[in-house]
Amino acid sequence: MEEAREKETHFGEQVWGWRNTVVDKVLGLFPRRTAEHLVNAQKEGVLAIRSLLDRGLEALDGDLQRTKERPSRNQ
Secondary structure (H helix, E strand, O other): OHHHHHHHHHHHHHHHHHHHHHHHHHHOOOOHHHHHHHHHHHHHHHHHHHHHHHHHHHHHHHHHHHHHHOOOOOO
């Protein structure tokens, strides 16, 4: 079991290494300020998605709370 976890960790580290290599090569095609702008724009996009997910989770929490508060049909 431990060996499988170590292989999984090693593979994950390899994937991150490959990802970083590709990102560095792509961003290297642009001037530094442009590359910084591109990364910041991507970050803003991810933050927007996170905000939508957070709102969705809040809505689900409200649904769960209302479900817990309603009378049981078994009584």
